[in-house]
Amino acid sequence: MSEMYIHSASSFIGAENTEANFLKEKLSGYTEENFRRVNRFILLTLLGARQCIHNHALDFDTAIYLTTEHGNLGETASVLDEIYTAGSLPKPFGFINTMSNTAAFYLARNLGVRGRNIMVSSQHLSFERGLELMQVDFALGATGNALIGGVDEALLSRTALEKQTNRVFKMVNGSGWLYVKPVKDGACGAISEIRSFSDGHSCIKWLRERGRSNIDVVSFGALIDDDEVAAMKEILPSVAEFDYLCDYGYSGSATACGVSLFIMLFHGKTLLHISRDQRGHFAVIEVERY
Amino acid sequence: MKRRAFITGKAMICSLGDSLKEIVDAVRHKRIRLDRVPFTLASLPYSKPYYLIERNVTDRLHNRSEAYFYEVLFSAVSRAFLDAGLNKTEIKDMNVFFGSTSMDVPVFEGNHRKSSSTVSGTFLKSSYGYGKIAGAIVERFGIGGNCYSFATACTSSANALLYAAAMIEEGLIERALVVGYDLFNNLGFYGFEALKSIAETDYRPFDRTRDGLILGEACGAVILEGKRRKAGDFMHLGGANLCDTYSVTSHDEEGFAVAETMNRALRQAGILPGDICAVKAHATGTENNDRTECAAMRVTFGCEMPPVTCLKPFIGHTVGACGVNELILFTESVKTGFVPSTPGFREVDDKLNLTPLLENMEADEGIFMLNYFGFGGNCTTLIISNKGDRE
Numbered sequence: 001m002s003e004m005y006i007h008s009a010s011s012f013i014g015a016e017n018t019e020a021n022f023l024k025e026k027l028s029g030y031t032e033e034n035f036r037r038v039n040r041f042i043l044l045t046l047l048g049a050r051q052c053i054h055n056h057a058l059d060f061d062t063a064i065y066l067t068t069e070h071g072n073l074g075e076t077a078s079v080l081d082e083i084y085t086a087g088s089l090p091k092p093f094g095f096i097n098t099m100s101n102t103a104a105f106y107l108a109r110n111l112g113v114r115g116r117n118i119m120v121s122s123q124h125l126s127f128e129r130g131l132e133l134m135q136v137d138f139a140l141g142a143t144g145n146a147l148i149g150g151v152d153e154a155l156l157s158r159t160a161l162e163k164q165t166n167r168v169f170k171m172v173n174g175s176g177w178l179y180v181k182p183v184k185d186g187a188c189g190a191i192s193e194i195r196s197f198s199d200g201h202s203c204i205k206w207l208r209e210r211g212r213s214n215i216d217v218v219s220f221g222a223l224i225d226d227d228e229v230a231a232m233k234e235i236l237p238s239v240a241e242f243d244y245l246c247d248y249g250y251s252g253s254a255t256a257c258g259v260s261l262f263i264m265l266f267h268g269k270t271l272l273h274i275s276r277d278q279r280g281h282f283a284v285i286e287v288e289r290y
Numbered sequence: 291m292k293r294r295a296f297i298t299g300k301a302m303i304c305s306l307g308d309s310l311k312e313i314v315d316a317v318r319h320k321r322i323r324l325d326r327v328p329f330t331l332a333s334l335p336y337s338k339p340y341y342l343i344e345r346n347v348t349d350r351l352h353n354r355s356e357a358y359f360y361e362v363l364f365s366a367v368s369r370a371f372l373d374a375g376l377n378k379t380e381i382k383d384m385n386v387f388f389g390s391t392s393m394d395v396p397v398f399e400g401n402h403r404k405s406s407s408t409v410s411g412t413f414l415k416s417s418y419g420y421g422k423i424a425g426a427i428v429e430r431f432g433i434g435g436n437c438y439s440f441a442t443a444c445t446s447s448a449n450a451l452l453y454a455a456a457m458i459e460e461g462l463i464e465r466a467l468v469v470g471y472d473l474f475n476n477l478g479f480y481g482f483e484a485l486k487s488i489a490e491t492d493y494r495p496f497d498r499t500r501d502g503l504i505l506g507e508a509c510g511a512v513i514l515e516g517k518r519r520k521a522g523d524f525m526h527l528g529g530a531n532l533c534d535t536y537s538v539t540s541h542d543e544e545g546f547a548v549a550e551t552m553n554r555a556l557r558q559a560g561i562l563p564g565d566i567c568a569v570k571a572h573a574t575g576t577e578n579n580d581r582t583e584c585a586a587m588r589v590t591f592g593c594e595m596p597p598v599t600c601l602k603p604f605i606g607h608t609v610g611a612c613g614v615n616e617l618i619l620f621t622e623s624v625k626t627g628f629v630p631s632t633p634g635f636r637e638v639d640d641k642l643n644l645t646p647l648l649e650n651m652e653a654d655e656g657i658f659m660l661n662y663f664g665f666g667g668n669c670t671t672l673i674i675s676n677k678g679d680r681e
Contacts (some may be wrong), residue, residue, distance in 0.1 A: 076477075080409045099664075101665070114550075115533065133438070140456055140460065160419075198434050279425070
C-alpha cells in the first residue's frame with residue numbers, strides 16, 4: 001500500500017435545515033471569494049475543504065477527490081420543478097450545478113489547484129472507494145498531494161435509508177475532509193489500511209487474524225447491524241467505540257465526517273472503521289492519529 | 291514488463307442500432323439517424339434534433355418506464371460479457387466502473403408520469419444515490435466485486451475507463467466492466483437548450499458554420515482485463531485527468547490546461563506526440579470547445595498534427611456516456627480497417643484552420659489519442675493501442 005499521511009482533517013456538520021446564507025457566512029472566515037450562483041452542496045464542499053486546508057499552502061498539482069452518495073439533491077429537485085411544474089427552461093446555472101462535480105471545480109478554482117478532479121460514489125462505501133482511487137493515483141505517481149472528502153446534504157426523506165437499516169439517525173448536512181500527502185514530515189496521522197471484503201465472514205476472519213494489536217478505537221458505518229457489531233466487538237474486546245452517527249448524526253458522507261472527526265478528537269490513537277453496503281460487502285479503514 | 295489493461299469485450303446501443311457490425315457499417319458509410327424532439331413541457335413552439343435509440347414502438351420517448359431503462363442497460367452489459375467470452379466465475383469476479391451525467395434521472399422522470407407526486411418529490415423521496423445503477427448491475431449479474439460510479443459531467447465514463455485500467459495495471463483487480471450510459475432526459479435536453487447550446491439541424495464540429503451540439507443517448511459496456519483474449523484487442527497505454535479552472539462551463543481558449551492533460555497522458559504512456567496515428571477529438575461543436583481543443587492540439591502536436599476525427603456527428607453528444615461509447619465506436623472501426631471520417635463538415639473555420647478527416651482513413655493498427663472534456667473544467671485523455679509490440 002502506498003504511504004498516505006494525513007496532514008490535516010476537518011469536519012463540518014450542519015443541522016438538517018442549515019441555510020445557504022449561514023454556510024456563506026461561515027465560509028467567509030476562510031476565503032475572500034464571493035460565491036454567487038452556488039447552492040448548498042457546493043457551499044458544504046467549500047466550507048469543509050477550506051476548514052481542512054486552512055493554514056496549508058497547496059501545490060498547484062493537488063488532486064481533489066469528492067465522494068458523495070447523493071450529490072446535488074436540492075438543486076436537482078429545484079431544476080426538475082422548473083421544467084415539470086413551472087413549465088419553463090431551467091436557469092442556466094441551476095442546470096449546470098445539477099452536475100455535482102461543479103462543487104469540486106469551485107473548490108479547485110478557489111484553492112488555485114489544477115490536479116486530478118474526480119467525483120465518485122458507491123452506495124454506502126463512497127468514501128472508501130474514493131480512498132482506493134487516491135491510493136492508485138499515489139501508486140502510479142499520477143498525483144502527489146490530495147484533498148479527499150465526502151459531502152452530502154441532509155436527506156429530505158428517510159425512506160431510502162429506513163429500507164436498509166432499523167437504526168434511527170438524526171439527519172444532518174455533512175462535509176468531512178482529509179489533506180493527504182505521501183510524505184510523513186509534518187503529518188498528524190496516516191491511513192494505514194483500506195481493505196474490502198465481499199461478505200461479513202471474510203471481514204470477521206480478517207479481524208480475527210489481525211487481532212486487536214494497535215487498535216484503540218472502533219467505529220461502525222450506518223448499515224452494520226447489532227449482531228455484526230456484537231461479533232466484531234467480541235474480536236476487539238475493550239476497544240473503545242466512537243459512535244459518531246449517534247453523537248453527530250447521519251448524512252450520506254457520515255464515514256468521511258466520522259474519520260475526520262476521529263483525527264480531530266483522538267490524539268495518539270488508532271481507529272478501525274468498519275462499514276458495509278446494502279449487499280453485505282464490507283470495507284475497513286485503519287487510521288492512525290499521531 | 292508493465293501489466294496492461296486490454297479491452298476484451300464490448301457492446302453498445304445507440305441511435306445507429308445495437309449490433310456492433312450494424313453500427314460500424316453505418317459509420318463506414320456515414321449513415322446517421324436523427325430525430326427531432328419538441329419542448330412540449332415549456333410550451334415552446336419549436337423542436338431540436340436528438341439522436342434517439344429506437345428499440346420498439348411501445349417504448350416511445352414519452353412512454354418509457356423504469357423497466358426500459360434497465361432493459362437497455364442489462365442488454366448492453368450481457369452482450370459485452372458474451373463478446374469477451376466470460377464464464378460465470380469471471381463475471382462474479384468483475385468490478386463495476388460506471389459513468390453517467392444523468393445517472394437515474396430518466397427513471398424519476400419516467401416514474402413521475404405514473405405518479406401523482408411532483409417529479410422532484412419522486413426524486414427526493416426515492417433517491418438511492420449515484421451508486422444505484424451500478425448496484426443494479428451487480429445484483430442482476432451476480433457480480434461480487436466493487437462498484438465505482440463516476441459523476442464528472444461529460445468525462446464521467448472516460449474517467450471510469452481511466453481508473454479501471456489503472457487498477458488492473460496496478461494488479462489490484464483482474465477485470466472490470468466499464469459502462470457509459472445516458473438516456474434521454476428532459477433535465478439535460480431543457481438544460482442544454484437553456485444554455486443555447488443545441489444546434490438547429492445538423493452536427494458540424496470544427497466547421498465554420500457550427501452552431502452547437504446535438505445530444506444523443508447511448509449505453510456502452512466494455513470489459514477490461516489484464517490479459518489479451520483475441521488478436522487485435524486494444525490496450526490502454528496511458529491516460530490523464532486534470533482540472534481547468536478557467537470557467538465552470540468552458541475551458542481556457544489558449545488550450546494550455548487541455549494540452550497539459552494530453553501531454554501527461556503521452557508521458558504516462560511512454561510515447562511521443564509523433565507516435566499518435568490519429569486523434570479522436572471531443573469536438574462538441576460548440577464555439578468554445580472546438581476553439582480550445584484546436585489550440586490545445588496545436589500546443590501538443592505543433593505543426594505535426596495527426597489526422598483528427600469527430601464521432602459525435604454519428605451518435606450525438608452522449609454526455610457522460612461518451613467516454614465508453616466513442617471508445618467502442620473508434621476501436622471497432624479500426625478493427626475493421628478504418629478511422630472514421632467526420633460527416634457534416636463543409637467549411638474550414640479560418641480561426642481553427644483544422645479539417646477533420648473527410649474520408650475514412652485506412653488503418654488497422656496504431657496508437658491513438660482519445661480526448662474528453664466536461665463542465666467543471668474536467669479534462670481527460672486516454673491513449674490506446676492495438677500494436678502487439680507495445681505489450
